Amino acid sequence: MALIVHKYGGTSMGSTERIRNVARRVAKWHDAGHQIVVVPSAMSGETNRLLGLAKEITGTPAPRELDMLASTGEQASVALLAIALQAIGKDAVSYTGWQVPVITDNAYTKARIQSIDDAKVRKDLEAGRIVIITGFQGIDGDGNITTLGRGGSDTSAVAVAAALKAAECLIYTDVDGVYTTDPRVVSDARRLKTVTFEEMLEMASLGSKVLQIRSVEFAGNYRVPTRVLSSLTDPLMSLEEEASSGTLISFEEDTHMEQATITGIAFSRDEAKITVMGVPDKPGIAYQILGPVADANVEVDMIIQNQSVEGKTDFTFTVPRGDYEKALNLINDSVKNKLGAGNVIGDAKVSKVSVVGVGMRSHVGIASQMFRTLSEESINIQMISTSEIKISVLIDEKYMELAVRALHKAFGLEQG
Amino acid sequence: MALIVHKYGGTSMGSTERIRNVARRVAKWHDAGHQIVVVPSAMSGETNRLLGLAKEITGTPAPRELDMLASTGEQASVALLAIALQAIGKDAVSYTGWQVPVITDNAYTKARIQSIDDAKVRKDLEAGRIVIITGFQGIDGDGNITTLGRGGSDTSAVAVAAALKAAECLIYTDVDGVYTTDPRVVSDARRLKTVTFEEMLEMASLGSKVLQIRSVEFAGNYRVPTRVLSSLTDPLMSLEEEASSGTLISFEEDTHMEQATITGIAFSRDEAKITVMGVPDKPGIAYQILGPVADANVEVDMIIQNQSVEGKTDFTFTVPRGDYEKALNLINDSVKNKLGAGNVIGDAKVSKVSVVGVGMRSHVGIASQMFRTLSEESINIQMISTSEIKISVLIDEKYMELAVRALHKAFGLEQG
Numbered sequence: 164m165a166l167i168v169h170k171y172g173g174t175s176m177g178s179t180e181r182i183r184n185v186a187r188r189v190a191k192w193h194d195a196g197h198q199i200v201v202v203p204s205a206m207s208g209e210t211n212r213l214l215g216l217a218k219e220i221t222g223t224p225a226p227r228e229l230d231m232l233a234s235t236g237e238q239a240s241v242a243l244l245a246i247a248l249q250a251i252g253k254d255a256v257s258y259t260g261w262q263v264p265v266i267t268d269n270a271y272t273k274a275r276i277q278s279i280d281d282a283k284v285r286k287d288l289e290a291g292r293i294v295i296i297t298g299f300q301g302i303d304g305d306g307n308i309t310t311l312g313r314g315g316s317d318t319s320a321v322a323v324a325a326a327l328k329a330a331e332c333l334i335y336t337d338v339d340g341v342y343t344t345d346p347r348v349v350s351d352a353r354r355l356k357t358v359t360f361e362e363m364l365e366m367a368s369l370g371s372k373v374l375q376i377r378s379v380e381f382a383g384n385y386r387v388p389t390r391v392l393s394s395l396t397d398p399l400m401s402l403e404e405e406a407s408s409g410t411l412i413s414f415e416e417d418t419h420m421e422q423a424t425i426t427g428i429a430f431s432r433d434e435a436k437i438t439v440m441g442v443p444d445k446p447g448i449a450y451q452i453l454g455p456v457a458d459a460n461v462e463v464d465m466i467i468q469n470q471s472v473e474g475k476t477d478f479t480f481t482v483p484r485g486d487y488e489k490a491l492n493l494i495n496d497s498v499k500n501k502l503g504a505g506n507v508i509g510d511a512k513v514s515k516v517s518v519v520g521v522g523m524r525s526h527v528g529i530a531s532q533m534f535r536t537l538s539e540e541s542i543n544i545q546m547i548s549t550s551e552i553k554i555s556v557l558i559d560e561k562y563m564e565l566a567v568r569a570l571h572k573a574f575g576l577e578q579g
Numbered sequence: 580m581a582l583i584v585h586k587y588g589g590t591s592m593g594s595t596e597r598i599r600n601v602a603r604r605v606a607k608w609h610d611a612g613h614q615i616v617v618v619p620s621a622m623s624g625e626t627n628r629l630l631g632l633a634k635e636i637t638g639t640p641a642p643r644e645l646d647m648l649a650s651t652g653e654q655a656s657v658a659l660l661a662i663a664l665q666a667i668g669k670d671a672v673s674y675t676g677w678q679v680p681v682i683t684d685n686a687y688t689k690a691r692i693q694s695i696d697d698a699k700v701r702k703d704l705e706a707g708r709i710v711i712i713t714g715f716q717g718i719d720g721d722g723n724i725t726t727l728g729r730g731g732s733d734t735s736a737v738a739v740a741a742a743l744k745a746a747e748c749l750i751y752t753d754v755d756g757v758y759t760t761d762p763r764v765v766s767d768a769r770r771l772k773t774v775t776f777e778e779m780l781e782m783a784s785l786g787s788k789v790l791q792i793r794s795v796e797f798a799g800n801y802r803v804p805t806r807v808l809s810s811l812t813d814p815l816m817s818l819e820e821e822a823s824s825g826t827l828i829s830f831e832e833d834t835h836m837e838q839a840t841i842t843g844i845a846f847s848r849d850e851a852k853i854t855v856m857g858v859p860d861k862p863g864i865a866y867q868i869l870g871p872v873a874d875a876n877v878e879v880d881m882i883i884q885n886q887s888v889e890g891k892t893d894f895t896f897t898v899p900r901g902d903y904e905k906a907l908n909l910i911n912d913s914v915k916n917k918l919g920a921g922n923v924i925g926d927a928k929v930s931k932v933s934v935v936g937v938g939m940r941s942h943v944g945i946a947s948q949m950f951r952t953l954s955e956e957s958i959n960i961q962m963i964s965t966s967e968i969k970i971s972v973l974i975d976e977k978y979m980e981l982a983v984r985a986l987h988k989a990f991g992l993e994q995g
Contacts, residue, residue, distance in 0.1 A: 179635035216659055219595035221666035228665070231673050232658035235651035242648035243632055249644070250637035257647050261677070262722055306678055 165330035166198040166288065170298065170320030172336050173207035175394040176240050179247075186247035188335075188398035189293060193253060195402050198288040200327065202298045202320040203244050205236025226271030230300070230310045234260070237297035237316070244295050255293040258283070260308070265301035265319070267309045274309035276301060276318065276381075279326035296323055314375030321378045325385035332387050333409075334374060335394035340410035341366060341373055343576040344428040348567050351577040355426065357411045362426045365519045365553045379412065386414045424522030424529060425574040428567050429553075431515045432560060434464070435487035436546065438479040439494060441505025444471035451502060452478055455493050461486040465515070465548045465557060475505075479546065481557060487511045513545060514563035517555040518570060530554050536573040542566055581746035582614040582704065586714065586736030588752050589623035591810040592656050595663075602663035604751075604814035605709060609669060611818050614704040616743065618714045618736040619660050621652025642687030646716070646726045650676070653713035653732070660711050671709040674699070676724070681717035681735065683725045690725035692717060692734065692797075695742035712739055730791030737794045741801035748803050749825075750790060751810035756826035757782060757789055759992040760844040764983050767993040771842060773827045778842045781935045781969045795828065802830045840938030840945060841990040844983050845969075847931045848976060850880070851903035852962065854895040855910060857921025860887035867918060868894055871909055877902040881931070881964045881973060891921075895962065897973060903927045929961060930979035933971040934986060946970050952989040958982055 169192070171185050185203065193199050213232050217224040241257035248255035260267075263283060267274035287294045298316025301309050311318050317334060324332035339354065341363065346352040358366065360383035367376045373391055382389045392409025442448055453463055465481045482490045491509050499507055523529050533554055537544060542565065546557035558566055571577065585608070587601050601619065609615050629648050633640040657673035664671035676683075679699060683690035703710045714732025717725050727734050733750060740748035755770065757779065762768040774782065776799035783792045789807050798805045808825025858864055869879055881897045898906045907925050915923055939945050949970055953960060958981065962973035974982055987993065 179632055183636060213655060216595055216655075217662050220599060220659065220663045223666075224662040225665050228658040228661045228673060231661070231675075232655050235654045238654070239629060239632075239648050239651045242644045243636065245644045245647070246633050246640040247636045249641050250639075257644060259647075259724075308675075 164196045164198065166200070166327055167192060168200045168202065168320055168324040168327070168329045168332045170202045170316060170332065170334045171204065171394060172316070173204040173209070174337050175335055176203050176205070176244070177207040179243065182240075182243050182247045183250075184398045185244060185335075185394070186251055186253070188394075189244075189248060190251055190253050191399060191402060193293055199293050200284060200288070200323055200329070201244060201293065201295045202316055202323060203237070203240045203295065204298055204316040205240050206243075209236040209239070227307060230271045230274075230308050233310055234297070234300040234308050237299050241295045241297050248293055248295075253293055254291060255295060256287055257295040257297075259297045260300040260319075261302035261306075263296060265296075265322070267301035267303055267311070269303040269305070269307065269309065271307075271309055273312040274301060274303070276311070276322045279322055281326050284323075284327065311377075314378075317375040317378035318381055321381045321385070321387050321389060324387045324389070325381065329387065332382070332389045334378075334389060334391050336373065336391060337393070337395060338373055338391070339393035339395075339408065340391055341412075342427070344430070344567055344571050348430075348564050349428075349571045349577075352571065353577055355410050357413045358426055359521050360412055360414055361552050362519055362521055363412045365517065365550070366427055366429050374412075382412060383414065388413060424526040425518050425520040425576065426522070427519050427576065428570050428574075429517045429519055430563060430567055432563060433484035434481050434513050434515050434557065434560075435484045435490075435509065435511040436465075436479055436481045436513050436557060437487075437491055437494060437507065437509045438477055439499065439502070439504050439507050440477050441475045442478050442502055443504075444474055444476040448476075448478065448502070452494070452498055453480065455497055456480075456482070456490050459489060459493055461490050461493075465546050465555065467546055467548075481513070481515070481546070484511055512560045513557050514560040515555050515557050516563060516566045516570065517553045518574065519553045521552050523552055523554075532573060533570060536569050537566060540565055540569050542569075580612045580614070582616070582743055583608060584736055584740040584743070584745045584748045585615060585617045586732060586748065586750045587617065587619045587810060588732070589620040589625070590753050591751055592619050592621070592660070593623040595659065598656075598659050598663045599666075600814045601660060601751075601810070602667055602669070604810075605660075605664060606667055606669050607815060607818060609709055615709050616700060616704070616739055616745070617660060617709065617711045618732055618739060619653070619656045619711065620714055620732040621656050622659075625652040625655070643723060646687045646690075646724050649726055650713070650716040650724050653715050657711045657713050664709055664711075669709055670707060671711060672703055673711040673713075675713045676716040676735075677718035677722070679712060681712075681738070683717035683719055683727070685719040685721070685723065685725065687723075687725055689728040690717060690719070692727070692738045695738055697742050700739075700743065727793075730794075733791040733794035734797055737797045737801070737803050737805060740803045740805070741797065745803065748798070748805045750794075750805060750807045752789065752807060753809070753811060754789055754807070755809035755811075755824065756807055757828075758843065760846070760983055760987050764846075764980050765844075765987045765993075768987065769993055771826050773829045774842055775937050776828055776830055777968050778935055778937055779828045781933065781966070782843055782845050790828075798828060799830065804829060840942040841934050841936040841992065842938070843935050843992065844986050844990075845933045845935055846979060846983055848979060849900035850897050850929050850931050850973065850976075851900045851906075851925065851927040852881075852895055852897045852929050852973060853903075853907055853910060853923065853925045854893055855915065855918070855920050855923050856893050857891045858894050858918055859920075860890055860892040864892075864894065864918070868910070868914055869896065871913055872896075872898070872906050875905060875909055877906050877909075881962050881971065883962050883964075897929070897931070897962070900927055928976045929973050930976040931971050931973050932979060932982045932986065933969045934990065935969040937968050939968055939970075948989060949986060952985050953982060956981055956985050
């Protein structure tokens with residue numbers, strides 16, 4: 164018998180028929196003798212409907228009231244799931260974030276969890292009850308309702324699992340796990356049985372958006388074994404099979420060392436790069452260029468400053484493609500002349516491809532194998548950025564899929 | 580400057596455009612220097628939508644979970660109204676029942692308010708804020724969400740007004756006040772400027788369903804001046820005009836004494852009567868007949884037992900027409916033989932007409948004027964029931980409208 168936390172996304176909760184399926188699946192786990200806590204999202208579309216009403220009234224609703232509004236979606240969900248469990252003979256009880264309570268800071272619409280009181284939940288679990296807790300929300304020190312931001316229910320589930328020291332946190336979603344790369348790009352992409360938290364962070368931030376990134380950080384910090392698995396399977400499939408399906412995000416690196424050095428190929432199609440040429444090479448240049456960009460809420464990813472020649476250097480950075488025009492205008496209008504820089508050039512048709520793997524730490528030659536593979540396909544590398552467990556390159560977007568396929572093959576990722 | 584509570588029904592909150600109108604109206608009162616607390620209902624249709632989801636899952640959802648579910652409708656409403664007020668430059672804050680808190684007993688789906696903590700609300704009002712509180716709901720001693728049942732937002736508003744000792748509680752609704760009788764029946768029915776709580780109770784329970792009856796009881800018990808007025812007027816109409824519109828439900832009988840003895844004619848079309856003939860006249864008969872009817876959740880209204888003749892009597896009672904067959908079968912199947920009674924006869928085509936007025940207490944002759952008027956129209960009276968401030972008669976339903984019109988005229992109700 165173990166204490167297990169289940170999390171179901173909005174699609175899984177999208178209709179009363181689907182909620183009944185969630186109830187059947189949860190009941191199966193409970194029947195097997197486990198203590199179960201469930202964290203469901205709002206029914207799909209509900210959060211958008213609610214925020215849409217606010218937007219009909221004003222473009223700038225107060226964050227406190229948005230949280231008051233949006234949190235109702237998850238509250239309705241927990242009640243409906245409790246009703247569905249009771250309808251099949253299970254003793255179940257639902258709680259909102261404030262009832263547990265889940266204490267957060269007061270950063271409305273993007274609050275962070277500070278603590279979770281487990282007393283009430285433990286008492287229910289010991290009495291044999293299935294406990295259902297609203298995702299996405301909590302309460303601040305002054306009794307105001309807060310929400311954790313989009314996808315926050317993943318974080319709620321992992322945080323609840325951490326507070327209860329759960330054996331595992333199962334995130335049921337509409338994909339069946341984390342893959343070596345996007346199966347839509349590489350048909351023989353392989354589902355990973357395990358990834359480490361660090362790899363998952365790199366995979367998530369690079370576009371494999373299976374889990375909200377904050378939930379992965381949370382799982383890593385509190386060492387919560389977290390499994391991503393499909394909610395589209397038969398809810399009555401064998402529990403043994405279900406328990407080992409999907410991808411386990413693990414904090415045990417050792418199990419990984421024996422395996423391949425590279426875990427997956429991540430990519431981000433919609434990048435853009437901007438180069439400021441002939442920048443005087445003196446202290447504070449990076450800040451003077453990127454400060455105004457950050458102030459405009461544009462996220463900068465890769466940054467390169469070349470070796471200077473005769474006191475001048477070229478400075479290049481990448482931004483999401485949607486922010487390209489905005490960033491380019493900013494540099495042209497308010498940075499270029501102030502710095503006495505030369506031309507500003509840009510390219511909005513670039514993509515980023517990364518190889519990710521904790522094995523990289525103890526193996527040399529990953530970078531050279533990556534560069535050789537791209538070279539064999541005559542793909543020019545425009546920028547390079549590295550971290551402990553990944554190497555990213557920026558390339559012309561028209562070669563992106565070719566690069567991903569070639570790298571997937573070169574690192575033998577199609578083999579288990 | 581006064582402290583005023585506004586209550587808006589689901590129709591008034593039915594769309595974001597209507598919510599904006601509510602905000603304009605509330606802002607107008609606040610601009611005039613008043614302290615304003617608003618209790619809005621859920622957007623029209625929302626409570627039914629939520630309960631419909633529960634019903635799709637099971638016919639017998641647990642009341643605790645129904646309250647968890649249904650209470651989200653009002654929570655969304657308060658947030659949207661706060662957003663609408665802020666959008667026009669007003670400082671406003673929304674609270675759920677548990678945030679105030681509004682403490683109730685734990686009778687889920689039909690909880691009763693036990694106390695309201697006014698500290699937080701007063702602090703906001705003193706800071707110049709408009710306070711918006713969810714109707715319909717509270718929290719029990721164990722921190723569970725409770726609801727007050729259908730129409731409970733009226734009761735919430737009056738209870739909040741009582742707790743804050745508000746100068747007046749304004750119930751904005753889709754009728755413009757309480758009338759001497761239904762204007763659809765009598766075209767020159769007149770809007771009453773004031774009624775007493777007792778009269779309002781009789782008018783409400785007899786079919787003039789303007790206000791939830793519990794809210795009227797609450798207003799009476801706590802002596803909260805409560806005004807029913809239209810939410811369909813121009814939100815920017817003059818405040819003086821609006822403040823004296825509608826009907827004031829008052830606890831000052833004196834103002835009334837000078838006026839007409841009769842306040843209004845109430846009626847209930849869909850009644851049915853059942854007579855058990857030849858019942859042995861001995862103690863316990865009424866209980867033996869009506870006990871099984873009450874156990875079947877059928878509400879009994881008028882009850883008459885005739886003078887017995889040779890140890891036998893006839894026993895007649897009325898029930899809502901929808902419960903007629905059920906009650907008739909019950910009497911025939913399980914009461915008649917046990918009592919050794921004679922025939923059981925019934926009539927499902929009867930209506931009840933009542934004259935209501937506190938003035939009746941100090942004036943004789945109301946009953947005789949009522950009976951004479953009906954007699955002049957050749958309307959046969961089948962049953963009579965009286966209370967301190969009303970006289971009700973049961974008549975053939977085909978004469979109901981004629982009776983209401985004749986009585987309205989006979990008591991001069993068309994004159995102010």
